[in-house]
Amino acid sequence: MALMPVEEALARLLGAAEPLAAETVPLAEAAGRVLAAPVVARRTTPGADVSAMDGYAVRAQDTATIPATLRLIGESAAGRPFPGPVEPGTAVRIFTGAVLPTGADAIVIQEDTTRAGENVTVNEAATIGRHIRKAGGDFATGETLLAPGHKLRARDLALVAAADVAEVRVARRPRVALLSTGDELVRPGAGAQAHQVIVSNIYSVSALARGAGAEVIDLGILPDNMEATQRGVRAALDGGFDVLVTTGGASVGDHDLIAPALTAQGIELAVHKIALRPGKPLMFGRSSGGAGTQVLGLPGNPVSAHVCALLFLVPLLKAMQGLAVPAQPDLRPARLGADVKANEQRMDFQRAEIIGREGDLPVVRPLPVQDSSMLRNLARADVLLVRPPHAPAASAGDPCEILPLED
Numbered sequence: 001m002a003l004m005p006v007e008e009a010l011a012r013l014l015g016a017a018e019p020l021a022a023e024t025v026p027l028a029e030a031a032g033r034v035l036a037a038p039v040v041a042r043r044t045t046p047g048a049d050v051s052a053m054d055g056y057a058v059r060a061q062d063t064a065t066i067p068a069t070l071r072l073i074g075e076s077a078a079g080r081p082f083p084g085p086v087e088p089g090t091a092v093r094i095f096t097g098a099v100l101p102t103g104a105d106a107i108v109i110q111e112d113t114t115r116a117g118e119n120v121t122v123n124e125a126a127t128i129g130r131h132i133r134k135a136g137g138d139f140a141t142g143e144t145l146l147a148p149g150h151k152l153r154a155r156d157l158a159l160v161a162a163a164d165v166a167e168v169r170v171a172r173r174p175r176v177a178l179l180s181t182g183d184e185l186v187r188p189g190a191g192a193q194a195h196q197v198i199v200s201n202i203y204s205v206s207a208l209a210r211g212a213g214a215e216v217i218d219l220g221i222l223p224d225n226m227e228a229t230q231r232g233v234r235a236a237l238d239g240g241f242d243v244l245v246t247t248g249g250a251s252v253g254d255h256d257l258i259a260p261a262l263t264a265q266g267i268e269l270a271v272h273k274i275a276l277r278p279g280k281p282l283m284f285g286r287s288s289g290g291a292g293t294q295v296l297g298l299p300g301n302p303v304s305a306h307v308c309a310l311l312f313l314v315p316l317l318k319a320m321q322g323l324a325v326p327a328q329p330d331l332r333p334a335r336l337g338a339d340v341k342a343n344e345q346r347m348d349f350q351r352a353e354i355i356g357r358e359g360d361l362p363v364v365r366p367l368p369v370q371d372s373s374m375l376r377n378l379a380r381a382d383v384l385l386v387r388p389p390h391a392p393a394a395s396a397g398d399p400c401e402i403l404p405l406e407d
């Protein structure tokens with residue numbers, strides 16, 4: 001059976017992504033949020049010419065012949081400017097960040113002076129503008145500092161604050177609900193027996209979603225019966241979430257109920273089964289009623305769920321917040337550190353380790369176990385080695401592509 005290419009599935013998913021409404025948040029809560037409006041400076045910074053060093057504000061021409069002894073007439077400290085002008089033959093004691101007094105055109109650092117009471121002797125000639133930060137040298141009132149679609153990083157927050165902007169317009173956080181399915185599933189620490197399986201994939205999937213800016217709510221585990229699955233899915237769709245992520249029950253077995261349950265809720269699956277390993281049973285649809293929840297059905301196998309969340313959920317959440325998202329998986333160049341076999345029709349994301357570097361490129365080698373239920377190698381992997389559909393066999397040293405595992 002021909003499976004949908006990963007690129008097409010991603011294009012359908014991102015094509016259905018609608019931008020979230022904007023909200024205003026105080027700067028202290030804005031880290032990691034995506035701007036919905038530009039940040040425009042509300043002040044010029046520095047607000048005046050200021051000293052960059054501790055020393056003396058002088059007229060440079062007074063120091064043309066050294067040593068030059070000047071009369072101290074006052075002090076300019078940060079927040080307490082000196083009121084009067086610096087006349088010829090005088091100097092003002094000044095500290096880092098303090099406003100340059102009128103008349104002065106240079107700073108002499110204190111290491112280059114000798115102080116004697118009310119006089120200061122300058123031992124190094126000053127040049128005009130030396131150690132002075134000009135007014136507006138950083139930015140000026142009315143300048144656009146950050147554009148919409150920009151994710152606020154720690155350093156941006158300092159810039160926004162310095163621009164006298166106390167709150168920012170950002171995209172609302174996507175609200176994501178997680179629904180696990182499977183009679184065999186129990187919570188970690190709840191005394192799982194041999195025939196049971198511990199719910200693991202939701203922890204990695206929620207961490208990825210939170211890392212992409214979402215608020216995540218775990219709606220629990222549904223048993224493998226149609227009625228309960230229908231009820232659970234309906235309740236989740238009524239919850240007003242932006243995205244519903246289901247895990248498990250995505251494949252073709254008798255107990256794989258997610259696709260029929262979604263269909264019964266009127267959701268048309270725009271994606272169902274893709275040319276991806278791990279992650280073939282991935283499905284995606286959008287509920288037409290209410291909040292228009294996007295539904296992403298992830299396979300139960302925890303490696304498959306994680307890879308699908310990286311490839312699909314993370315870009316979807318970013319796009320909803322207004323971030324620019326590549327139309328294709330964001331692959332990076334690398335070199336093979338081992339021979340690899342020819343690939344079949346599914347794009348293959350193999351857990352791999354970085355074993356060295358060749359020039360700028362990492363050299364990567366697939367880990368020996370690629371089973372999509374095995375978590376130790378996923379945790380151990382440095383990257384995913386990507387093998388395109390129908391790629392021929394390749395040798396150590398050949399170019400290849402990788403997908404970073406953490407954002």
Ligand SMILES: Nc1nc2c(c(=O)[nH]1)N[C@H]1C(S)=C(S)[C@@H](COP(=O)(O)OP(=O)(O)OC[C@H]3O[C@@H](n4cnc5c(N)ncnc54)[C@H](O)[C@@H]3O)O[C@H]1N2
Nearest residue numbers: 180197198199200201248249250251256280299300301304
């Ligand atoms: N005849 C076929 N069988 C299967 C196919 C196929 O095409 N034809 N596809 C296989 C592929 S590929 C995958 S991947 C799996 C995924 O199937 P499901 O999404 O239906 O997942 P389940 O059957 O519910 O579970 C699979 C496996 O994962 C465990 N699981 C489920 N949920 C969780 C969870 N929240 N945390 C940890 N582990 C979980 C579950 O116990 C199973 O062991 O189907 C293949 N079969």
Ligand code: MOO
Nearest residue numbers: 278279280304372
């Ligand atoms: O594609 Mo499944 O995800 O092989 O394990």
